[in-house]
Amino acid sequence: MDVARFDLRGLAPGQGPSRRHVASVVDAAEGTLVVQGPVQALAAVLARLWKSDRLPAVTVGWEPVDGDADCRGLARDLGLGTGTPRELCLVRDDHGGVLLHHGRIESAAPGRALAARFGAQAHHDDARVADGRITRIEARPRWDVADQLTVAVVTVPLRRPGRTTGRALQVACDPARVVRDGVPLDREVQRWTWYADDRVRWRLQP
Template sequence: MARWQGIGMPATQLDLRGLAAEQPPSRRHVASVVDDAEEVRVLGPVPALAAVLARLWRRDRLPAVPVAWEPADDAASRGLARALGVGSGAERELPLVRDDHGGVLLWHGRVTAFGAPRRPLARRLGSQAYNDDQRVANGPVTRIDVRPDWTAVDRISVAVVTLPLRPVRRTTGRALQVASAPAQVTRDGVPFDREVTKWTWYGDDRVRWLLRP
């Protein structure tokens, strides 16, 4: 932990550049740095930024605590940095996509059959899913992919793959609700720590976070 002189008051620096692109940081470590910070500068991959925003949300400190991000050099970090315009422009208040298990989603979420091999097309998942009032799945699917839409406010993009080589069903909306057989959820590359049979991602219109350029 270090102090970094940003815009206005000094910022607390959280250096998580040692994390792999799909490795979550220690919750205890994040809390020890973030809980008393007046401004945070995060160095590291997407899961590091997601962990900081989730902690600030749990402490009811969004958007009072501005966040700056120096992304890692992996594909997800580069993609998210481009989408957010990191390093350019002015300070901005941004929406937040949350889930009903206390996490946030910044770049990519996925739902697949629990216990499936790492090859995403190897098994199918019985599911029913709605993107707002649109039914996007009703039966076996290979996977459901979700991305925050950073060109809009409180909106996510959903892609449902039923079978390889079949057309992908794409929709947009504020929320995705999934009920399924035991499923594995992955948030920004990090697998959720247990199987689930229900999951919701949604753009929370009550929450905003402040990104420092």
């Protein structure tokens, strides 16, 4: 089986890879593609494979970067280095992105995003999880069960967040900033969705 390596270890924290660069490599890959780099590199490759209708035909391996806490956490959750190739769910958003480890929606106010509050209404499946002013919403895919993500809503800084588990998070809010796996979206949003797409699987080479 053909194995290609895609080296994205030079990405800086908070930086996503060039879409054109990702497409030039991913679209030519066959068999197994090993992604070398941080979490956002793996997410960009999976997003391109989905957009080009190549999931799960291309098996994906991952070589995370050393010394990165998000890489360590996701590698642990995925059971990297153990087991046999397996198919996993894909958590997507309605802007074409993929979420692997940690997503956040926060105030777009400059300078104080982690402490500033903003108005939001959010539903996690049928449960209303936010209705009023909040500090942030966090979402994490679950890798121990299929088609689920955990959502935490922080209403006041330093207060314990409320947590729920379900398939889809839908948010309507004041202008807000979205951060996907450490990379800020390049524009503010007033609506956002993250959902575990039960129609799509990607194949991991652990």
